[in-house]
Amino acid sequence: SQQGEEDPQALSIQEGENATMNCSYKTSINNLQWYRQNSGRGLVHLILIRSNEREKHSGRLRVTLDTSKKSSSLLITASRAADTASYFCATVLQTQGGSEKLVFGKGTKLTVNP
Amino acid sequence: DAGITQSPRHKVTETGTPVTLRCHQTENHRYMYWYRQDPGHGLRLIHYSYGVKDTDKGEVSDGYSVSRSKTEDFLLTLESATSSQTSVYFCAISKFYEQYFGPGTRLTVT
Numbered sequence: 535s536q537q538g539e540e541d542p543q544a545l546s547i548q549e550g551e552n553a554t555m556n557c558s559y560k561t562s563i564n565n566l567q568w569y570r571q572n573s574g575r576g577l578v579h580l581i582l583i584r585s586n587e588r589e590k591h592s593g594r595l596r597v598t599l600d601t602s603k604k605s606s607s608l609l610i611t612a613s614r615a616a617d618t619a620s621y622f623c624a625t626v627l628q629t630q631g632g633s634e635k636l637v638f639g640k641g642t643k644l645t646v647n648p
Numbered sequence: 649d650a651g652i653t654q655s656p657r658h659k660v661t662e663t664g665t666p667v668t669l670r671c672h673q674t675e676n677h678r679y680m681y682w683y684r685q686d687p688g689h690g691l692r693l694i695h696y697s698y699g700v701k702d703t704d705k706g707e708v709s710d711g712y713s714v715s716r717s718k719t720e721d722f723l724l725t726l727e728s729a730t731s732s733q734t735s736v737y738f739c740a741i742s743k744f745y746e747q748y749f750g751p752g753t754r755l756t757v758t
Contacts, residue, residue, distance in 0.1 A: 565745055576738055576749030577691070622690065626745055634679065635706065636747055640690035 538566075538623040538639035546645040553610040555642040557623030558603075564626050566599055567636070568608050571620045580608075580621075613646045620644070651675050652750040654739050660756045667726040669753050671739030673719075679742035680722040682706075682714060684735040685752075691738070697722055729757045 541556045559566070565584045569577040583590045583599045583606065590597045596609040610617055620643045624636040651674030661667050671680060681696040683706075693706030695714040703714050711733060715723045726733055734757045739750040 567746065569747075574752075576751050577740075577747070579746045579748065582746055624747075634742065634745065635681070635693060635696055636742075637693070638683075638691040640688070 538625055538637065540621070540623055540639045540642040542642060543640070544643045544645070546647065547613060549613060549615055549646055549648050551613055553613050553617070553644055553646070555608045555621050555644070557606045557608070557639055559606075559623070559625050560604065561625075561627075563601070564628070566597075566606050567624045567626075568595075568597060568606075569622045569624060569638075571622065571641070573619070577622065610644075613644075615646050615648045618644060618646045652739060652741060652748060654737075654750040654753050656753060657751065658754045660758060661729050662758055663730060664728050667729050667755065667757075669724045669737055669739075669755070671722045671724070671750055673722075673741050675741070675743075676719050677741040677743055678719075680716065681740040681742070681747065682712075682722065682724045683738045683740065684708065684733075685738060686735050694724065694737075726755075729755075731757050733757050 538557050538559045547553055565582050567582045568580045570580055571577045581592050581597050583597050594611045599606045620641040622638050622641045624638045653672045655670045682694040683691045685691050692708045694712050697703045697716040713725045737753045740747040
């Protein structure tokens with residue numbers, strides 16, 4: 535089953551508006567990451583927030599993490615048509631053997647209308 | 649983009665035929681991953697590798713095998729392709745917990 539679940543599944547906004555996407559997860563984490571995927575392309579890493587951080591910024595991106603609620607949000611401010619993409623959250627799971635793997639949610643499809 | 653390439657980029661094959669997808673990286677990263685992406689399912693991990701000849705299963709490994717004989721190459725094999733394996737396959741490497749993805753391979757099994 536998915537570790538992370540994004541909400542909403544789809545979001546349509548006008549250029550210049552802010553877009554907020556949420557992610558909930560089930561187990562304890564070391565960090566949570568957000569990725570973007572443009573249509574037909576591979577995922578691109580956006581930002582990583584560690585479990586001891588509450589908020590992190592990168593350009594027009596703001597990510598928050600609430601470990602008590604097992605949730606994170608991604609805010610894109612002053613959106614542009616080029617932000618149209620699918621956005622995924624992912625959590626790192628450590629296996630018993632010590633290796634690491636990411637578990638992705640199903641994504642939020644963001645459409646920014648010009 | 650961490651120098652990740654995938655080949656082929658597109659493939660159409662018939663049910664029952666073997667198929668091998670290749671992932672190649674140029675930066676000697678230890679961890680490599682194979683995912684499949686399907687509508688409504690997001691990205692699902694098939695297999696991953698944490699070193700040469702060291703591999704482990706992901707959540708959807710049935711019907712797939714992998715090999716890693718060199719650090720730079722991670723091969724995904726469908727021994728006998730089925731229509732349910734029609735998907736887009738992505739390879740990724742891990743660098744300080746962040747993953748970097750290849751461009752993907754679109755596989756159609758008819």
